[in-house]
Amino acid sequence: MNTINKLTTFANTFQKVLVGLDLASKEIQLSYVDFDGIEHDYSLKPSKLLTFINEQSNQRYVFAMEACGGSNFWATRIKALGYEVYIFPAKSCRNYNSSKNKDDRGDARGVRNALLIYKTYPESATFKPCLIRDEINRQEMFMVKSYSDLQSKITATNRNLIAFLKEQDALKGYSYAMTPFQTIHHIKDFISEYEYCKNKVEGLCEHLEFQCGELERYAINLALIENKFFEHYAKTHPSCEKYLSVLGVGIPLAVSVSVTTQDDFTRYRNANSFISYMQLVPIHHGTGGKNKVGKHSSDGNKTLKTLFYEGGNSLVVAHNKLVAAKKLDDKKLDLKDKRIKIAFAKDIARNIF
Numbered sequence: 222m223n224t225i226n227k228l229t230t231f232a233n234t235f236q237k238v239l240v241g242l243d244l245a246s247k248e249i250q251l252s253y254v255d256f257d258g259i260e261h262d263y264s265l266k267p268s269k270l271l272t273f274i275n276e277q278s279n280q281r282y283v284f285a286m287e288a289c290g291g292s293n294f295w296a297t298r299i300k301a302l303g304y305e306v307y308i309f310p311a312k313s314c315r316n317y318n319s320s321k322n323k324d325d326r327g328d329a330r331g332v333r334n335a336l337l338i339y340k341t342y343p344e345s346a347t348f349k350p351c352l353i354r355d356e357i358n359r360q361e362m363f364m365v366k367s368y369s370d371l372q373s374k375i376t377a378t379n380r381n382l383i384a385f386l387k388e389q390d391a392l393k394g395y396s397y398a399m400t401p402f403q404t405i406h407h408i409k410d411f412i413s414e415y416e417y418c419k420n421k422v423e424g425l426c427e428h429l430e431f432q433c434g435e436l437e438r439y440a441i442n443l444a445l446i447e448n449k450f451f452e453h454y455a456k457t458h459p460s461c462e463k464y465l466s467v468l469g470v471g472i473p474l475a476v477s478v479s480v481t482t483q484d485d486f487t488r489y490r491n492a493n494s495f496i497s498y499m500q501l502v503p504i505h506h507g508t509g510g511k512n513k514v515g516k517h518s519s520d521g522n523k524t525l526k527t528l529f530y531e532g533g534n535s536l537v538v539a540h541n542k543l544v545a546a547k548k549l550d551d552k553k554l555d556l557k558d559k560r561i562k563i564a565f566a567k568d569i570a571r572n573i574f
Contacts, residue, residue, distance in 0.1 A: 225254055225258060225260060226258070227337060227341075229254055229256070229257075229258040235340075236281050237281055237282070237283050237305075237340070238253055238254070238255060238256065238281060238282045238283070239253060239254070239283050239285070239333055239336045239337055239340065240252070240253040240282055240283065240284045240285070240333065240336075241253065241285055241286070241329045241330060241331070241332030241333025241334070241335075241336060242284060242285065242286040242295070242329060242332060243286070243287070243325045243326075243328040243329040243332065244286055244287075244289055244291050244292060244295060245325065246267070246291075247266070247267075248264055248265070248266065248267075248325065249264070249265050249266070249267055249270050250262070250263070250264055250265075250325040250326055250328065250329040251263040251264075251265060251270075251273075251329060252326065252329035252330045252332075252333050253282075253333060254333075262326050262329070262330075264325070264326075270295070271298060271299070271302070274299065274302065274304070275302065282304060282305075283304070283305045283306070283307075283336065283340065284299050284304055284305070284306040284307070285306065285307040285308070285309060285332050285333070285335065285336035285339075285350075286306075286307075286308055286309070286332055287308070287309055287310070287311040287313075287314040287315075287328070287331075287332055288308050288309065288310055288311050288351050289311065292308045292351075293308070293353060293354045293355075293359055294359075296308050296353045297353060297354075297355055297356070300353065306353070307336060307339070307350040308350055308351040308352075308353060309332065309335050309336070309339070309348060309350055309351065310348055310351065313335055313347075313348035314328070314331045314332045314335045315328075315331060316331075316335075335348070349488055352482075352483055352485075352488070354483075358480065358483065361450075361454070361480045362480055362481070364446060364450045364480075365476070365477045365480050365481065365524055366524055367446065368443065368446045368447075368451075368473065368477075368524075369523065369524040369527060369528075371439050371442055371443045371446070372443065372527070373527075374435075374439050375401055375436065375439045375440060375443065378401075378432060378435060378436045378439065379399070379400075379401050379404050379436060380397060381432070382404050382408055382429075382432055382433070382436070383395055383396070383397055383399060383404055385429075386404075386407055386408070386411065389411065395407065401436050401437070401439075401440045402437075402440065404433075404436065405433045405436060405437060408429050408432075408433050409433070411429070412426050412429060412430065447472070447473065450476075451472050451473055451476045452472065454476045454479070454480070455472050455475060455476055458476075458479055458484075460479050460484045461475040461476060461479055464478055464479065464573055467569060467572040467573055468536065468569070468572075469532035469533065469535055469536045469565065469566075469568075469569045470532055470569060470573065471532070471535075473528055474525075474528040474529065474531075474532055474569075477524060477525055477528055478525065478573060481522065481524070481525055486574055489574070491574075492570065492571040492574040495570055495574050496567055496570050496571070498522060499522050499525045499526045499529060499570070500522075500526060501526060501529065501530075501563060501566055501567055501570065529566040529569055529570055530562060530563065530566050532565070532566060532569045533561075533562040533563060533564070533565030533566035533567075533568075533569065534556075534562045534565075536565040536569075537554050537556060537561060537562055537565060538556070540553075540554055541553045541554060541556070
């Protein structure tokens with residue numbers, strides 16, 4: 222039985238017509254198969270989509286789209302009209318695109334076919350729909366992602382400046398453990414001494430001052446998110462208190478988990494499924510019956526992965542402090558061993574779940 226027949230059979234059996242949408246800024250492609258087995262493909266301007274749905278559809282229609290920049294906006298608008306709507310991972314939709322050429326119509330059909338698989342086999346389908354985020358949650362996600370981006374920028378800029386200092390004078394004991402403001406202080410000292418050098422590199426001082434300014438702005442912005450958004454969110458959402466009771470969890474991680482999951486873990490089969498969502502798992506390579514475990518995956522939710530990893534790192538540091546103070550009869554853990562930190566991060570994720 223081909224896909225058209227399957228869609229027709231599903232529509233007549235469950236009295237539901239499955240509609241696939243391919244979203245774009247200038248044009249939206251819509252594809253579905255009606256109760257008579259006729260395939261329909263429409264190309265609409267975004268401003269006409271909701272009007273078209275109200276005119277052509279009824280409550281027996283089910284909509285789906287692939288995850289993209291505007292998917293949550295359209296999903297909430299369509300859901301507000303009373304329709305059932307889903308957002309699927311883009312990769313899953315592309316796997317069901319039966320068109321030989323990559324075009325908008327083929328993408329819409331791929332989403333439609335993926336919806337058919339999910340609605341027919343909801344428990345055994347290899348993919349799950351994404352969360353539909355309302356306007357407030359989308360804004361909260363922006364703050365969480367901005368926090369993660371700022372952390373990355375601070376780390377990269379700070380390490381770059383420290384590496385520069387170490388290359389200029391390795392005897393002064395510069396360390397990568399220096400805070401951004403300590404680094405800025407040492408850079409300013411270098412600039413003041415550099416002014417009296419005979420041989421100078423033109424533009425170096427200006428570039429260092431610019432880098433210090435950027436680093437300071439990143440640090441101030443990061444503190445603003447922590448003191449304003451994270452603190453307020455943690456106080457107004459009881460779930461954060463439960464997450465904070467887990468060892469290794471701080472306010473940034475508790476808030477990020479709450480915002481990202483919307484405090485709903487039912488979409489994960491178990492704790493290991495939640496860990497896999499963040500890709501806190503090694504990559505497996507297998508061929509000819511031989512399996513090899515590689516490095517940890519770089520995919521997954523990078524924001525949560527980074528915060529869980531930092532939580533694992535904090536537990537390793539705390540463990541070593543207790544051992545050093547002779548309050549714990551154990552050996553010190555290797556701070557450079559990422560596997561230990563990831564193992565602790567997985568334990569944190571299981572306890573939160």
